[in-house]
Amino acid sequence: MSRFGKLLAAMALSVAAPAVTSAQDDGQGFLFNTGLGRPVPALDGRAAGLGGAAIALIGANLSAVNPASLAGLQTMGVWGSIMPEGGTVSGEGVHGDVQSVIFPLGRLAISATRRLTVSVSFGAFLDQNGGVQFVDTLELSTGKVPFRETRQSDGGISKFSLEVASLFGGGLSLGVAAQFYRGETRLIAERAFDEEANFLPARTVAAIDYSGFGFAVGAGFQPIPEMMLGITGSWGSKLALRNDSSEVEGEVDLPLTFGLGGSWQLTPDFLVALDFEWAGWSVANDDVASGAEDTWGLGGGIELRPFGTTPVFVRAGAHLDRFPFKIGGTAPSERAIDFGMGAFMGGGRARIDWALEFGKRGDAATHGVEESFTRLTVSLAVFGN
C-alpha cells in the first residue's frame, strides 16, 4: 500500500463521524428561508386597516401599489410606514416566538404641476429574516459532546420606485413607475459546543446579493366622486443573485402582476374598499429550490368617520393572500383580520394612520409549520402647503 493509501486507511479508521451534525436538505422549510422569502406589501397604515386594499382608494392613497394613486396630489409630501410584528411559530418539533420590525414604505412626492406628480419610494419587497436553533450531540473518542447549532438569515430584497402620475380629464389618472430591486441577505451557521469540552465554536457567514429592475403601470378612474376604480400591472426582469463568498451566480424570473381594485364612499362617513391581485410567480418555479406558484390576494375593508366632520377614521378589514414559494410541496397563505384608525392633523398638513392585524400563515398539517402573528402598521405623513 502506498504511503498515501496507508494514510487514508488509517484516517478512515480513526475518524469519528458525529451522531448528527448537519440537517438534511429536506429539513423543515420556513417562510424566511423558502424561495426568496416572504412578500411584504408596500402599504401605509390606512390600507393595512382596510385589508390591504390600496389599488383605488378615495381620499389620500399613500401606499406604493398603484403608480397612478398620487395623481392630483397638488402638494409635496413625505411619509413612511413601520411594521413591528410578533408571533409564534409552531409545528411538529418546532416552536418559537418571533419578533420583527420592517419598513415597508418610505415615499417622497412632489407636485410638479397641477396634474403631474413625481415620487420616489422605497420599501421592503421580500423578507428573509429568521433563524432556527437546535441541540444535538457529537460522539467523539472522549465521549459525547453536546452542542447548539444556530442557522440564521438576516436581510431580504427591497424595491425602489421612481413614479410619475398624471391627471387627465374625465376622472382618469395614469401612472408609470421604474422599479429597482436591491438587497442582501447574510446567512450565518454557528455551532457552539458545551463549555466543558473547551472547543472553539464553528461559524460560517455568507452574503447573497440581489439586483433587478422592472416597470409598473397603473390607472385610476373616478367616474363620480363617490367611486373610484383602479387597475395596475407590473413586469420584472430576471433577478440576479450572487453568493459573495463562493461567487456563484444565478437568476430568478420576476413575475408579471395584475391588480384590480375599487372603493365606494357610500355615505360621507362610510367607505368600502376591495382589492384583488394576482402575480405569476410560477415563472420562477425552476429557478428556486423550493419551487414557486402563482399567487393571488383578496382584501377589503370599511372605513368610518364616527365623529362627524372631525377627521378621525376607524377601519376594519380582512385579507387572504397566497404566498409564492412552496413549503412541503404547496405554497402557504396568509389570512388576517385588520383594525385601524387614522387622523389628519394640522389642518390636513399631517396624517397618522395605524392598523393592527391578527392572522396566521401556513398550516402545520400541510406545511409542517404555521405562524400566528400580530402585526402593527404605523404610518406618518407630512405635507407641504
Next chain:
Amino acid sequence: MTFRPVAALVAVLATGSVACTREEIVSVEPGNAPGETAPTVEALLNTAVIPDWTDTVFSGFSGPSNAGFIAVQESPDLVSHGLFRIGIVRDTVFVTDTFSAVIAYDSARIIATVDANRSDFTDAGITVQLRTVEQDWHNGTATWQLAVDTVGAQVPWTTPGGSFGSVLDEVVVTAADDSVVFELGAATDSLLSIWADTSQANLGLAFVVVDSGLFVTFVPLLVYGTVPELFPDTTVVTASSATERTFVFDPPAPPVPTGVLRLGGVNGFRIYGQLVLGDSILVTGGTGVVAIGGAQINAAQLIIRSLNAPAPPFGAEAPFSSVTFRLAINFDVLGPKTPVAELVEGSDIIIDPDSLVLGSELRIDFTSRLQELADSLDRFGTEIQPQIRFGIRAIPEGSTFGYWEFGSAEGDSALAPILRIILTGATAFGLP
C-alpha cells in the same frame, strides 16, 4: 450627484428597510433544521501514519548551577554535594556617616533555608556538614568528576565529588526546621579576608550529608560581623547571599533510551518533534473529504503518553510545568542549537508524577497552531507544506531534579504520540 454615492445610499436603504429587524430563534429538532451545514469531525492521527513524524530529546539547557535549589544527598541511589560561593564580602563599612575600612571579621554564619517538601528526613534528622573547599571549581560546569569542564579546560577533582577541607560546622536538620545555621567559628576572619580580597581565589564552601538522607536548600546566606578601623569597639553586622551555587552528583542521569521522550529534570531535557500533515482529512460515512485549509479548528491536541516512572532517584520528585514552542527549522539540522520561535498559545500543562502511570495521557493544546496552519493552507494552498515543528520544555527548567518520560514515535505504537484534531469545514451556502 455622482452615481457611486447614490448607489451606496440605495444599498444602505435596501438593507435598512428589510434588515432593521430583531428576530428570535425558533427551536427545532435536529433533523428538522433547514439547510445543510458542514459536519464536525474528529481525526486521531498517530505517528505510524502521519508522514515524516519524527521526534527526539535534547538536554543541557539547564544544570545544577541554574536550578532553583541545591540538593545534598547521601543514599544508595545517589550521592550529591552542594557547592557555593559568597562573592561579595565587604572590606569597608559605613558607620554613622563615615566609611571605614574593615580590620577584622567575626561571628560569621551560613543560614540555609530548608525545603521541607523535597528534603527527606529520618526520625533522627539528617546530619549535614559545612566544609571548606580546597580546589577551585567552575560553577556552570562542575560535575562529580570534573571541577572545571569548559571549552578551554577540563580539570578533574582531586577527589571525585569535590576536594574538601576542614569541617567548619555540623548540624542535624530535622523536619521541624525552617532553616539551619552553620557557624564558621575560628575560621571566620581568615576565610572572609580571603573572600574580600579579589586577588585571591574564592574556593567557596560545601554542604555534605554525613549519614543518610536528602537535604534540599535554596540560596545560602552569609551573615557576618565587621570591625571598622575607625570604630574598633563596634561590630557592624552585614549579610550577603551566595553568588554562585551548584551541586555535583553521582551517578549522572542515564542516557535516553530509544523510543523514549524525556522531559524536564535538572539537566533540562526537551522534546523536539516535527511532522507533515496532509491537506485534507477523509471522513467516514460517505460524507466526503474535509479540507484542513479553510476549516475551523474546534480543538487540536498533541497527546503524549506517560511511560512508567523513571528509576529512582531520577523520577520527578514534584510536579512541574511545561510549555510548547515552535521551532524555526527542522531540528535535525542544528540539533540542540535549533532556533526556537514563539510559544504555542495555550500549550502549558502540568506534569504531576503522582497522577501519572503507564499510558496516562497528557493533552497539549495545539488549537491555535492548527488553526494557523488551516488559515495558511486556505490562503496559499499547495505553495506551503503543512508542516508542524515543535519543542516541549519544562518551565522553569531545572525546577525539579528528576524528569518524566513518554512514548516516542520510534517506540511502542500504543504509547506513541497522537495528534487529535476536531474540525468543522466551511459550510457552503447555496443560492435560494
